[in-house]
Amino acid sequence: MPCVVVVGHAPVAARVGQTLLEVCDEHGILMETACGGFAACNSCRVRVLEGELTPVDEAEVPFLDRPDHRLGCQARVTADVVIEMDPGH
Ligand code: FES
Numbered sequence: 298m299p300c301v302v303v304v305g306h307a308p309v310a311a312r313v314g315q316t317l318l319e320v321c322d323e324h325g326i327l328m329e330t331a332c333g334g335f336a337a338c339n340s341c342r343v344r345v346l347e348g349e350l351t352p353v354d355e356a357e358v359p360f361l362d363r364p365d366h367r368l369g370c371q372a373r374v375t376a377d378v379v380i381e382m383d384p385g386h
Pocket residue numbers: 329330331332333334335336337338339340341342368369370371
């Protein structure tokens with residue numbers, strides 16, 4: 298099982314194909330989700346420090362200011378990854 302590390306939290310095990318939001322929800326890590334996970338609010342944005350996720354979805358593009366940004370509600374786990382919360386405003 299892939300390991301997901303959210304900076305400031307203990308590492309957690311994830312299943313391939315889970316969104317980062319699903320992983321955080323499952324492990325009690327607070328990820329802001331103003332739009333409910335529909336790629337419409339930017340509050341779940343994260344920065345990827347290590348590892349990779351599924352390719353960027355078209356719905357994410359308007360919210361990504363940097364190449365290492367992803368939306369936690371859209372990006373899915375493929376392997377070990379280290380992220381930090383980086384909400385958009
Ligand atoms: S929860 Fe709103 S964009 Fe992800």
